[in-house]
Amino acid sequence: MSIFSRRTFSTLAFASISAVALCTSAACAKDKAPAVGDKAPDFKLSTADGEEVSLAKLVKQGPVVLIVLRGYPGYQCPACNQQTGQFLGAAKKFAAAKANIVLVYPGAADGLKQHADDFTRGKTFPDNCYLALDPDYTFTNAYRLRWDAPKETAYPATFVIDQNQQVVYAKISSTHGGRTSADEVLKAVPTK
Incomplete structure (x- = not known):
């Protein structure tokens, strides 16, 4: 040669x-991962209190803002805390648009509820906001958002899903930053 x-x-x-x-x-x-125009895969998750959160049920009420957090990668993520606080602060604006907000908190099943309780301590969740647990990354894997590296859990992502369960907005970050703001997402929520 x-x-x-x-x-x-x-x-x-x-x-x-x-x-x-x-x-x-x-x-x-x-x-x-789901993209704009795709049908969002259905899911059923539970809150730390055991309340079921189902995409199929929520879209019957109106649009769904789906935010995938990093969960507990060995520490409480400061960017997740900031983003969650911002969306909880804007919950009334989302409620006026008939939108529910689902924040997905992924992690290993062992200890996930305790970590979620620590994460929500001091936060008030209005009726249209849910922190849904994703034990052992079932949801995260189904949505193809698993960040499988040391001290990582999921790629931070935000989706807006309309009443036909179609993704009308999607943003996936490849870093810990690059998060969506409540104002940015509110503009993407469909209105009738």
Whole structure:
């Protein structure tokens, strides 16, 4: 084999390995997650108090704002706390638009309820806001948002889902930041 052929082969092999490595990144996870125009996969989760949160039931009441938090990756995420506080503060505006807010808190089942209780301590959840637990990442995996790395749980994401269960807004962050604001999401909530 000539030197040119070996270099070409080496370059092609490196490019192929790089492409495979890139498909494990957030970009590939985002490609598989629900996108605008897709039907949002149904889910049934529970709050820490045992109340069932079902997408199919909530969309009958109006649009659903679905926010995927990082849960408990070994600590309470400051960006999740800030984002949750902002959405809880805007809950009346979302209620006026007939929208429910579901914040998904993923993590290992063991200890998840206690971590969620710690996360919600001092926060008031209005009637249209739910903190839904995702034990062992069942929801996170179904939505293709699992960030499977040390000290990680899920890619932070926000979806707005209309009454036909169609995704009308989607934003998935590939970092801890890049979160949606309540005002940004409120503009995406469908009105009749």
